[in-house]
Every structure is written in C-alpha cells, then in structure tokens.
Amino acid sequence: MDRWEYKTIKFGLKGFGGGILETEDFNYELNKLGDQGWELVSCFTPNGANGYSRDAIAVFKRRK
Structure with a gap:
C-alpha cells in the first residue's frame, strides 16, 4: 500500500488588498x-475581508 506525506506552503499575495501572485517566485x-x-495536489486562496485574499495556499504530496 502506498504511504504519503504532505506539505502545505503559504505564499503571500501582493497588491492593495492582496490578490496579485508573483508568478516568477511561485514557479x-x-x-x-x-x-x-x-x-x-491543490492550490487555493482563503477569503479575507470583503473577498480579498492575502495568501495562496499550496498543498503537495509525495510517497514516503
């Protein structure tokens, strides 16, 4: 049976109120x-006040 480990990374978004991802740094x-x-595995932005996001969350996995 495959076993997995997971890693979650938070990337700060730029701009007034957030929402701008520096794609070069992200890549x-x-x-x-x-x-x-x-x-x-997944990438999402948690909503902040008034729908703005200050962070992007990326979730990764790999075999143990």
Whole structure:
C-alpha cells in the first residue's frame, strides 16, 4: 500500500488588498519542490475581508 506525506506552503499575495501572485517566485518554489519529489495536489486562496485574499495556499504530496 502506498504511504504519503504532505506539505502545505503559504505564499503571500501582493497588491492593495492582496490578490496579485508573483508568478516568477511561485514557479520557482513549485519547481524546487517538484525536484524534491513533491507533487502539487491543490492550490487555493482563503477569503479575507470583503473577498480579498492575502495568501495562496499550496498543498503537495509525495510517497514516503
């Protein structure tokens, strides 16, 4: 049976009220984790006040 480990990373969003993702930095982090065997499972933004988001959350998994 496969066993998995999980990692959750929080990326800060830029801009007034948030919502702007620095894609170059984001891609760098995704590729770095991918090289370590992590697979991106989900990415989402938790809603803040008035629907604005200050963070993006990325969830990864890899076999143990």
